[in-house]
Amino acid sequence: MTAPLVMVVLPAVAAVVGLLLGGMSRAAAATIAVAGPLAALVVAALLAAEQPWDAPIVDAGFHGVLQPFPAATVVDGLAVSVALMVCFVATLVQIYSIGYMKDEPRYSSYAAFISLFTAAMLAVVVAGDLLFLVVGWEVMGLCSYLLIGQNWEQHEARRAAVKAFLVTKVGDIGFIVGVVVLIGTTGTTLIPNAVQAASSDSTVATVASGLILLGVLGKSAQFPLHAWLPDAMAGPSPVSALIHAATMVAAGVYVVARLYPMFLASPEVLTAMAVIACITMLGAAVIALVQSDMKRVLAWSTVSQLAYMVAALAVGSRDAAVFHLLSHAFFKALLFLAAGAVIHAVGSSALRDTGGLRQSMPVTFMTMSIGLLALVGVFPLSGFFSKESVLVAAEHAAEGDEVVAPWVGWLVLVVAVVTIAVTAAYALRLWMLTWVGPRRGEARPIHETPPVMYVPLVLLAVPTLLFGFTALDVGALPTWIQANATQPLATPGALTPGLLTIALSVTALLVGVGVGLRGRWSSGIGDGRSFLARGLGVDAAYDWLAVRPLLVLVRWVTEFDSGVIQRTVSGVGVGTVASGRQLQRTQRGDVQRYVSAALTALIVAVVITLVAVAT
Amino acid sequence: MTSNWLLPALLVVPLLASVILLVAGRRAESWATWFGVGVQSVGLVLMLGVLAEYKRNMSGSMQLVVDAEWVPELLVHFRLGVDGISLPLIALTSLLGWCAAVYTVRRVPEPGRARALVGLLLLLQVGLLGTFMALDLILFFLFFEVVLAPMWFLIAFWGSGERRRAANTFILYTVLGSVVMLVGFLIVIVKTGSADMVALANGLGEQMSGNAQLAAALLILGGLAVKTPMWPFHTWLPDAHTAAPTVGSVLLAGVLLKMGTYGMVRIVVPTLPDAMVQIAPYLAAFAVIGILYGALASYGQQDLKRVIAFSSVGHMGFVLLGISTLSVVGINAALFGNIAHGIITGLLFFVVGGIKQRTGTTAFASLPRGLYASAPRLGFLLGFAAVASLGMPGLAGFWGEFLSLVGAYHPAVPEHLFYRVMLVLAAVGMVLAAAYFLRVLRRVGQGAASQATMDDVAADEWLSWTPLIALTVVLGLAPVLVFQVTDPAVRMVVESVAGALP
16 A cells, blocks of 8 residues: 555544444543544655655556546645645644543544544545545545534534535535546546546536536535535534634635646636635625624634635636645634634633633633734735735736636735735634623633643644745745646746735735724624624525425425325226236135236236237 | 356255245244254355356356256246356345344244244245346246245235235236236247347347337336336335335345346346337436436435335436446446445345334334434444445445446437436436435434433344445445456447447
């Protein structure tokens, strides 16, 4: 087995052991849970050390439509950098969970599902075969469903889990059909070969990438398939940090990056991506501004930030997208884990129950503040650099340097800058409502979380602070992502901030901060039930456009089945049974009924045959 | 040629055993179930012998062939053999028979009478294995019929609810179906002068005139479609499943349904290729209607067993879609789908049977909530089987369905655009399948437990279910284990169709 496969298998083994030995002690379960991603992290680090990688496809031994299991893997800068992030965040989340889920009776299966998720995400990252990719993609969705529904005693959790699974699954119709088209037209399941073949034919590229984009919209929570993500906050905070902030929701972006030459061959699809990203980016940020729940603010913020990545892809910069993917993973995982710490201490995630926690939770306060500064994009935190790279990419596109039309670049640039202002406002609101002002909610002593929970926060704060510098010309990241890429793209130095974009984003940021400071947030937290807070009616649209029509169909089919078809067929049967009754007169019992039915049928058969043969 | 006794032995052993139970009288009641396990274990060992003797590199041709003249006046031969198309199904039948026997030891359904139950199960096994081994049309028909009586008794005597009505509906449908099929066979035999399935497949059948082919194909397909069951001939299935005892449901879904789709690949496609090319698009349409209809109806059911029964209509729709493409990928997918559905739905019915035994019901209205809490292992298995059944990649259920779609992208027949529409609709069916299974898990598995504790999975249940659990994972990770056997044989079948294509 090759190194990338080992990296996938290690957390999977941890998952299987965790599930099989469900009755073991907590300490044993925790050890296994942390060992899985940690071991994978070591493998990822070893892979990173091997740079430059000789052959991008490490193992193509077992591929082809009828030759699964298709375990071909790709190892390049893109895969290794994302794999490192996944293993790092997964390890910290598992450590954090030991404290956060201390009183959870089902800890063992919880930790095992996170391990299984980690394996699935790593499979997506290293997959060199479309079928391998599909397996990882769908298993991630399953784990997300299982973990959102961790507290399945609660109605909210049950509902949110099913919603998440089904909404993403709707996108996956497109994803699966897109993969079928890709395999069908190119005749191969190897990703680099299929992508190369597809990108030389613009029709195929448009159809396949358009279909796959549907799956991406579902997984990465983009309009109109985004509404499952805020509800997914019914899951435990560490799950939100790993799956619904750092990794799975970013997997959609990753897959586009992996198949990027094919997307570049279709300006139509890229344009659609840009428009969708702009709607999502600004819309989600505005909705985040009025949320009454800490985790829902962060969830809408994630939707908005994911849109930055999709927008970067749309304007032709895979590197900017991956850069923002990585930096967002660090600061958003940090924010969710910090939110979890607050929930752990306060006992609620509602913003009306927080406030004034600064003194009692200093570590969480410091780290969450760092995370929010990075989210807003304050120099020199990671979010500043990665967001800048998206703006620079949009600027290039607006100048007409990319495959999409200049107006697409302008659109992305304008919306991204406006969204920076909104982002600053909702981040400031969240910060003030959580940490400053008077304490609201029930009075109870608040303590800082135990080290097992705050150490992961501190460890995530480090890349949140420093990761951005890798983007500078002297930094390693551009070289990394490009290193031995199967698809050499973009120009070096594209991640470096530009003067125009810095001016724009700083202005927007200051406007946002101004709005944030003027807002009298604590007097109007609301109950989160306004039209805006509930996401502008998208749920109602799902309901009217999909759920209700389907339920009507279900009713029709069910009634039809028990009515019409039954009756018709019984009618056919009645004739036979009636003739059976004649035979049955002298006999009694069920055996006779069977025999008589069979005999009647046989007679009919002989007659038909005689007629058929005679003619 | 020394091991040719293996296939007859696989039939003779359970047949003799059922005769022994018949003559043994009342005293056999006490040891009948153990005897059943013994016989099925012998069958399993014989099956391993077949696997050992089977030459994988010659999967395209019949192996371990037995040929004896039987009723020469009627051209009937006693011909048995195994190739890549039948081997996986024969193995599945032996395995599920064994699982059912183990399950029966401690769980003879009401009203008891273990001797008769085991005897019938063994007789059923003879019919099922014989159907998959027969190389003569008349012999195939006879084995096909042998299956009916034991299944009728299983449902009518050991069933629950409206068992008589369900059993009678079952027998009525399938007898009518097989009569129609027999007429089709007789047309083929009269027109070609042979009942030899191998010769017919290798070009003899193609010599029939277009109209004769079409008539024979429609009749045979009609009969097989009832068994599969293809929409709209499916209405016997939910009733039969709801009424049948657990082992009955397991074998019904696990093996009986496969006789239909097996017959299509084994007989109709290679013997009557011209007709098949004409019929294929219609078959695809029926298949996709079945996928969508099965899923929607599944969602509307108020009984756990009926949900799974309708899910079978959908899953067999994917198998039919694969066959209807007449392509190498599609037919391979269909054969894989057969096996996967047999394993997974077998497991589902075992688990649901376990739930029924503990709660006394499968109706949502009276089923307790919170199985995950009251019996975590049973709940886990329900979740596992449901997730496998909804086509989760990495488990066995996925590959058959996914590759059916790949087959539909490049069907061997010319109607490409039509098949692509079918492809998309079938993909929609995959999402609907997720919806009704999640509904089941939400209703039965999740929620605060309304019953504090329930007996969790017992040792004998683990023993009988573990092979199915393991195979669900193994075939999900290494579907190649099946494909390497089926692929050469499928290529032979597709080759025989190639001449008929415009």
